[in-house]
Amino acid sequence: MPTTTTRVAGPRQRRRPTKQGTVLTEGLIVETALRLVREHGEGGLTVRRLGAALGADPSALYRYFGSTDELLLAIDDELIGRCMAGHRPSGDWLADLRGIGRRIHATYRDHPRVAQLAAYRVTGRTHEFAAVETILGVLRGAGFGDADAVRHYHAFVDQALAFAALDTAALGSPAGAADARAWRERYARLSPDAYPNIAATAGHLVREMPRSAYEQALELLLESLAMRLRRAAR
Amino acid sequence: MPTTTTRVAGPRQRRRPTKQGTVLTEGLIVETALRLVREHGEGGLTVRRLGAALGADPSALYRYFGSTDELLLAIDDELIGRCMAGHRPSGDWLADLRGIGRRIHATYRDHPRVAQLAAYRVTGRTHEFAAVETILGVLRGAGFGDADAVRHYHAFVDQALAFAALDTAALGSPAGAADARAWRERYARLSPDAYPNIAATAGHLVREMPRSAYEQALELLLESLAMRLRRAAR
DNA sequence: ACCTGAACACCGTTCAAGT
């Protein structure tokens, strides 16, 4: 449950149950939103649908969140919390970063709409503070100086979030399925005269392109970080 | 102008000018859409707005594109074409990849809505074919084997596109400006007891986080590719 | 053959009215 949500009004004392009996709470709204995103995927999250899922009039939500944007940040922060909750430091900075990267990617993959709408946002809330603190700690603990730690933090986190948003959009949706077909049915049939490089690698393209490239990109990034650290140590 | 747009009806012979006098064309629609995205940024691209900009009823566009999705792919392919049009091979594979990466990122940055909606799509059209062919050519020319060339192509392109989508969303919008403030006003003031790593690097965070991390991420990726190539050569 | 205009089923958000 998000603890630092900016409330529109002051603290509530009495709570009137909704017409269908539920008692609204910031926590309940965020939880229900995450369930909605998880189950209905793509276009699942709208104020009106969320209201219906809660058994409340959509406009009632504006008493808890000033706008969809504010609600989104609360949802995102809760997701960050769940993401980092399973992380256990191993003492090996490379393994820690690899684990955190995969965790971020996987968590957002299961909540596509949040990935697309909020991955690039700064929630400015407690779970995000804790996540930033942890990742910076891994990098500084590895031996990077403060300036490098921050730059590498930025590249590492943005890469995880950016790929998560891209992959949920590309892999989950019906559009993504159509795009996978394009590699088989269009690219694999292009003329070797006009497109020699595509023709030469068509088999690989058909296998590789419908998957996520994040694992690849993560390893390339980590490899560079390790190399830079070794180089600085000498 | 996109050359392979799937037409809804057969080829048109006569064209009736619109009420306001314009004669619709697939090319004109795509051009106008790109101008709209470029000038009005964020929420600029809707069927209704595009119709208004063309001086036509919104529903007239459905005669040229079966859906917004199809229109989007045509727009995206045109953007890919403009992106690669300025590329000149230098003979140095690293410089070529760096240049293409920056080009992709910059082109989508200027057309934020396309970046967010279409960056992850496969257009299956000529400009995209040419771009894939070129980039695969750079990697194979560098000495990578076919399987590696394809995997590295995938990581490289998806990284450029994913960061472009993330950065246009984060940096351009009003939400992005609010998020930049969060680093100054929230993170820079967190207690050193609760968040030692954030407190120790606060100054760096405030400077680094409101910028794009793509340049960093790109260099880390290229560094790894170069190292792998050297290693394979031995 | 092509464009228009009304219609349908959706959005987020506001605000006066209910309890």
Add this chain to the structure above:
DNA sequence: ACCTGAACACCGTTCAAGT
């Protein structure tokens, strides 16, 4: 103090009617 319901200004898309 909180929830409801009508209203407003938007969406994408369809289809009969116009020219």
